[in-house]
Amino acid sequence: MGPLAVIGGSGAYDLLARDYSGARNLGRRETPFGPSAPVRELELNGRRTLFLSRHGETGYHCTARFVNYRANVYALRELGVTRVLAWSGPGAIEPSLEIGQYVVPDDLLDETHARDDTYFTGGSLGFVRQSPVFCPALREAALEACRATGAATRDGGTYACTEGPRLETPAEVRKLRIMGADLVGMTLAPEVFLAKELTMCYAAVCYVTNYAESLAHKPFVPGVLFEGLLDSSEVACVDAAVAGFAQIVAQVAAAEPGDCHCARLLDRYKRRGTIGEDWREWIGR
Ligand SMILES: [Zn+2]
Numbered sequence: 001m002g003p004l005a006v007i008g009g010s011g012a013y014d015l016l017a018r019d020y021s022g023a024r025n026l027g028r029r030e031t032p033f034g035p036s037a038p039v040r041e042l043e044l045n046g047r048r049t050l051f052l053s054r055h056g057e058t059g060y061h062c063t064a065r066f067v068n069y070r071a072n073v074y075a076l077r078e079l080g081v082t083r084v085l086a087w088s089g090p091g092a093i094e095p096s097l098e099i100g101q102y103v104v105p106d107d108l109l110d111e112t113h114a115r116d117d118t119y120f121t122g123g124s125l126g127f128v129r130q131s132p133v134f135c136p137a138l139r140e141a142a143l144e145a146c147r148a149t150g151a152a153t154r155d156g157g158t159y160a161c162t163e164g165p166r167l168e169t170p171a172e173v174r175k176l177r178i179m180g181a182d183l184v185g186m187t188l189a190p191e192v193f194l195a196k197e198l199t200m201c202y203a204a205v206c207y208v209t210n211y212a213e214s215l216a217h218k219p220f221v222p223g224v225l226f227e228g229l230l231d232s233s234e235v236a237c238v239d240a241a242v243a244g245f246a247q248i249v250a251q252v253a254a255a256e257p258g259d260c261h262c263a264r265l266l267d268r269y270k271r272r273g274t275i276g277e278d279w280r281e282w283i284g285r
Helices: 012-019 069-078 136-148 170-178 188-197 232-243 245-254 267-271
Strands: 004-008 024-027 039-044 047-053 083-088 102-104 107-111 153-155 158-162 183-185 201-207
Touching: 004 069, 004 245, 039 245, 047 069, 047 245, 069 188, 083 136, 083 188, 083 245, 102 136, 107 188, 136 153, 136 201, 136 245, 158 188, 188 201, 201 232
Parallel strands: 004 047, 004 083, 083 201, 102 153, 107 158, 158 183
Antiparallel strands: 024 039, 039 047, 102 201
């Protein structure tokens, strides 16, 4: 089994630095798509585990729209990673969700429109099945780890991924709700699709950060996070959820891989000779 990699969102690097100060810095990795975000390597429960800060390590200096997803996923695959756990703090569209609650999504609406979302740019590879979107075995491990913290955890939900960097308009939130979205964020697409193209398992742990625009009356407050979309009691709930990060990651890193089809997603193309066993040669096919 290859190592687990965690792709962390905003603030996750601070947690890593606090909880795992001994992590080895592998730096930015060169890839055919340019340099990846910085990668760290550490031991968790005796398992080699990698950590990539999606938005950079010194704050939110690369917003979701401008993340080099292809470089990041490529770099992790090259480092031997077979399982990716994404850590994401989306907003809630489903009103029964609570701020700070963990959600392990099981479906995705891709509302992005300006991202490089495939490695197969040559046109010779066609379909990659997207049901289930997220690896069921890794999802199960993530669910168990979230529940083990004692925090409220929801099994399943549809994550809508918008382009950003702006937040959604009230009408867009209404549209996403009609379309079945429970959460709205900006990071899981195309990350999950790219991981699947390289036959890696991918699942996400979301912690609800705020209610999406128009779900609750939130007056504009200048100079604070999300300009008032989040009040101080909600910030405490988010902080409590984020505090569970290290425990969740350690448990998932130690989990035995379950039964899934992720590693065999491209077998049809291998059988017909379009691609071989070396995944590096798949790029651009
Ligand atoms: Zn899998």
